[in-house]
């Protein structure tokens with residue numbers, strides 16, 4: 001299948017998230033967690049990539065590389081730093097970001113919530129509180145009113161199922177770790193009312209989050225603008241090892257399907273995939289002996305993307321947008337190879353008539369990888385941690401050239 005042409009309207013881009021690149025997101029709950037005594041974060045986010053000020057340079061660079069879209073998030077903690085108090089200046093800032101995208105021919109794909117929430121929301125019980133869907137919808141309505149006319153697509157929430165995935169991947173439960181109680185105290189709530197988005201396996205939280213998504217879609221659809229709206233999911237390619245078919249299906253159900261089945265009325269599902277998981281009769285098993293691992297300790301397995309696109313399309317029954325896919329590695333030649341093999345899978349899916357609308361690599365920049373700090377390198381563009389100087393890696397040129405040609 002040499003020389004596969006992608007559909008004319010295919011979106012090619014790189015993705016970032018506000019907290020991971022903007023810097024000094026001090027009104028967010030993550031900033032509090034990063035500075036907690038006994039914090040589980042390797043280091044604080046600090047200035048990150050200073051993208052709050054350097055966004056124009058980043059957008060121009062991505063456009064010059066050959067991309068036609070940019071996925072980024074707007075930050076609730078900046079736009080509504082206290083409950084009900086909206087910052088016109090922050091909204092105007094994001095209007096300039098969207099305008100800059102258009103000036104450079106990049107279609108803005110906007111995520112309204114990428115893991116971080118305002119501190120004040122945590123004081124109200126965050127994502128376990130029954131009123132949070134209303135709070136989130138009000139924020140979405142305000143953002144859309146200000147920016148909707150410039151958006152090309154929107155994701156309400158990023159990876160609301162991440163905690164359900166981590167529950168199956170990690171040997172411990174977040175709420176049993178010592179920092180959980182410290183964090184609850186920092187936000188003035190009891191541990192059962194600690195409504196963190198990324199780490200919540202509480203079934204009540206997932207009901208709240210699913211309601212928040214539905215109400216957000218409605219708020220965003222009220223306009224202005226007329227663009228596709230969906231959410232993104234953390235999807236691991238679950239593969240059954242000999243005799244593990246029932247368990248593998250159970251893993252998919254627990255981590256993904258509860259969400260995928262709720263998305264049938266959405267315009268697309270955002271697929272975010274990094275690796276696979278092998279499941280045998282006793283549950284999860286280690287990658288085959290001698291497997292190459294990425295910097296996160298997961299198997300180097302670009303073909304995972306084909307499996308998750310097919311699974312998402314089958315269960316959700318709606319178009320797919322690959323909103324994140326990439327490799328944490330200091331060896332950029334392995335990243336090029338990763339993209340090449342992952343994109344072959346996208347091409348195969350398109351040939352099977354699966355409606356895949358675009359591909360966004362994670363990530364545009366080497367950035368703040370949450371509790372792992374700045375060590376993992378996911379970027380196609382290196383960022384000097386002292387000077388903030390951007391240097392595109394060979395993978396940026398490679399992927400940009402594929403994007404420009406719209407062909408693999």
Ligand code: BGC
Nearest residue numbers: 017158159234272324362369
């Ligand atoms: C998240 C990103 C994160 C990436 C790599 C996804 O779970 O959306 O914020 O940096 O994976 O771990």
